[in-house]
Amino acid sequence: MRVDDRGFGILLKLTGLLLAGSVAVAAVAQEPTASGARARANALVARMTIDEKIELVHGLFPPMATGKTREELIPSAGHVDGIPRLGIPTTRQSDASLGVANQVEQRKGDTATALPSSLATAASFDPAVARAGGAMIGAEARAKRFNILLAGGVNLTRDPWGGRNFEYLGEDPLLAGTLGGAHIAGVQSNAIVSTVKHWALNPQETGRSILDARIGEAGLRMSDLLAFEIAIEQGRPGAVMCAYNKVGGDWACENRFLLTDVLKRDWGYPGWVMSDWGAVHSTVKAANAGLDQESGQELDRAIYFGAPLKVAVEAGQVPMARLDDMVARYLTGLIATGAFDKAMPAKPLPIPYAAHARVAQDAIEAGMVLLRNEGALLPLSPSVKRIAVIGGRADIGVLSGGGSSQVRSVGGVALEIPLPADHPAASFTRITYHKSVPLAAIRALAPQARVTFDDGRDPARAAAVAKAADVAIVFATQWTTEAADADDLSLPGRQDALVEAVAAAQPKTVAMLETGGPVLMPWVQKVPAIVEAWYPGQRGGEAIANILFGQVNPSGRLPITFPASADQAPRPTPPGRERMAKSAAAAAANPGAPQANALTGWTVDYPEGADVGYRWYEKKGQRPLYPFGHGLSYTQFAYRNPVLTGGTRLSLTVDVVNTGKRAGADVPQMYVARDGGGHPMRLAAFERVTLKPGETRRVTLIANPRIVADYDTTLPGWRIAGGRYRVALARDATDRTIVRTAELRPTTMKP
Structure with missing residues (x-):
């Protein structure tokens, strides 16, 4: 994808605003x-004793820490002491997919800016x-004195019920990898480390x-691993976090194919x-397979x-050279990102929360989808x-997803609902x-209107309220969380x-969805307007009102x-549920029975291979409710004069024209x-592309060569077969209104 100079300039200005003030990195140093x-x-490794090396390859989980530490232990996700005599810094780690996390308020009173969900x-x-x-x-x-963030989730959505879908970047490897890489680069512009996670094939929480997880190598390389590859190339994360599950028979954190063969070789x-955290199962096998550090020991x-x-x-049993490599890789990640050389503040510093809230609001206003x-x-x-x-509790706030990404947002929590004790996420999250x-934001933008709220618990009562109005806005929510997949869609x-009931009573009904991912809509033909607001973050209420009243033109x-x-999905329900x-149930009936009720693992096959998401639907000839890439606007756009060229690459140039009366x-x-x-x-x-009414811009789209190629395990590497290729210039994954063909010359690329 090409980014024009104007867009890059705006990005630099925005980044400068974000980093201004006492929390700023005055200038992003030239990365080594x-x-x-x-x-x-x-x-540095050459000057270290074996005990010092060992210290750096395992870290504490502060809430349960039993090991010794020479440094202040801030309640958070992780901590590794430094080595003062060598100038090696202490590292403090925080969950941070959607903001600096403080899930169950380990740090009393500490809040942070909450982005909308990654979707x-x-x-x-x-x-x-x-x-x-x-x-x-x-x-x-x-x-807040953290220098490693457990961010950068790029696992592809393979199933619509995934409990952690909201934390990731969707079902397409190019989209997920590109935006994941950009997010990582943004984090690391502050001279701190971002991870990319969870390596790999971790789409299910149940x-x-x-x-x-079982899948063929070519399919894996062309889907989930490709998303990681693009994110790593573009974001250059200091660390990679391996996953909980097994892949092809080996735990992800002791999987030589993933850790050494693909990633490092x-x-x-x-x-x-x-x-x-909690994903290590061995010493010798894990170290020799390529795991460099045990986190949250x-x-x-x-x-x-x-x-x-x-x-x-x-x-x-583990060569000294392997231990040296483990330590050297840790230090390399710190040095390359600037985290090694830029000291952390001695105490927390002020944060420009108002400016940061604007970033969160801009994100959801750009990502809300008019369906x-x-x-x-x-x-x-x-x-x-x-x-x-x-x-939807629209009178008190907006819903947030659950799990390690949960942010205690600036402005306070409107409501927290504890989970049942037997819920797998009960110890580290709440419905928030x-x-x-x-409701308040809608009233602010419609000061002359009479705005009435009904909690929706009684559909008949809600229908009566809707019927008495000129328009009804019904909020519907679906809470999802890490550690548990959705019960159904x-x-x-x-x-x-x-x-x-509301739609039957009021023909002018808007459905506003706050969900962790796709949901079924048996009422879709009865509701004229539907908006997907995802988990909209700490300025979600204001953003929703802006979309409803046209202050912002939806563009997601x-x-x-x-x-x-x-049943359209590859797996209608989570395997193993x-x-x-x-x-x-057996454990509850016999709480004293030791291993009799222990659950053993099972195999989950992914026969769709690289055909994830919209590719699966096309392969099976299925028409989804709403396809990948779909989204409406309050204006209209036309594509004119498309020109496709081939040869060594596919390049498509087109005039994009705003033919409507609004900017969008x-x-x-x-x-x-x-x-x-x-x-x-x-x-x-x-x-x-953002255009004023009547404005035209010539845009050139250049196909990513690994998307055009297939992975050939016999090379091994990427192979673009010579011949004719079909190219669709489309508004979504099902649009074939404009299709052109061009010839490509054959070529191969390294893995």
Whole structure:
């Protein structure tokens, strides 16, 4: 994808604003080369004792820390002491996918700016939005004295019910990798480390710590691994975090194919691999496979990389050279990102929260998706006299996703609901609403209207309120979380009945969805306007009102397919759910039984391989409810004079014209497939274009060569077959209105 100079200039200005003031990195230092950083790291390792080396390859989990520390232990995700005599800094780690996390208020009173869910950022189709969010989070992390952020989630959505879908960037490897890389680069512009995670094939939360994910190598390379490859190339993260699950029979954190063969050998990755918290299962196998650091050691069954690793090195089971490499990679990641040389503040520093809130609001306003707008019901007229706002707790705030990404947002928590004790996420998350109130924001933009609220618990009462108004806005929510997949794709709590009742009573009904991903909509043909607001972050209420009243023209595009029915997806329900439910019931019935009720793992096959998301739907000839890339606007756009060229690459140039009466943003998308190859079309390029009414811009989309290629395990590497290729200039993954063909010459590329 090409970024024009004007967009880059705006990005630089925005980044400068984010980093201004006392939390600023005054200027982003010139990053050292990977080879230069490694040379410094090697020199430091040569001066270290074996005990000092061992200290750096395992870290504390502060809430449960039992090990000794010479430094202040800030309640957070992780901590590794430095080595003062060598100038090696202490590292403090925080969860930070959507902001500097403080899930269950480990740090009393500490709040942070909460971005909308990553799916909202992905829906912007704009790397500048992703980078701005990363830069903001990194600035706040530095001010709070953290120098490693557990951010950069790029796992692809393979199933619409995934509990952690909201934390990731959708189903397409080019989109996820590009925006993931931009977010990582933004974080690291503050001279701190971002991870990229969870390496790899971790799309399911049900049984994530025991399942074995199975997929062919070519399919894996062309989907999930490609998203990581693009993110690593563009973001250059200091660390990679390996996942909980097994992949092909080996735990991800002791999987030689993933850690050494692909990441370090094929891609030449110079940084370090840290484990997820509680994801280490061995000492010798994990170290020799390529794991460099055990994180959150108290959550593992043993401290595998402490004393046992020293014994293994001294016994020759793990070569000293491997230990040296583990330490050197850790130091390389710190040096290359600037985290090694830029000291952390001695105490927390002030943060420009008002400016950062604008970043969060800009992100959701760019990522909210107008799914349906029959009769141009939206934007609402400023002359509307009576508005019914119904359901979704819209009178108190907006919903947030659960898990390690949960941010205690600036302005306070509107509501927290504890989970049942037996919920897998009960110990580290709650159902939380940010205190950004849609009802108040709607009233502020419609001061002359009579705005009535009904909580939606009684559909009949809500219908009566809707009928008495000129327009009804019904809010529907679906809470999802890390550690548990969604029960199904229906809106929970009889909300479908609520939407049906309101729509039946009021022909001018708007459905506003706050969800963790796709949901089914049995009422879709009865509701003229539908907006997907995702988990909209700490300024979500204001953003929702701006979209409703046309203060902002919606421009988001779906980064994930919305199925028409659950059976359209490759797996209608999470594999292993019934086994887990039976095991839990048996354990509850016999709480004293030791291992009798222990749950063993199972295999999850991914036969769709590289055909993830919209590719699966095309391959199976299925029509989804709303396709990947779909999104409407309050203006109209035309594509004129498309010119496709081939040869060594596919290049598509087109005039994008705003033919409507409002300024707005469009996202022309380029899909590619080899003519006669039998494969679904793949997103090969995209660009977000903002235009004034009547404005035209000539845009050039250049296909990413690895998207055009297939992975050939016999090379091994990427192979572009020579011949004719079909290219669609499209508004979504199903649009074939404009299709051109061009010839490509054959070529191969390294893995």
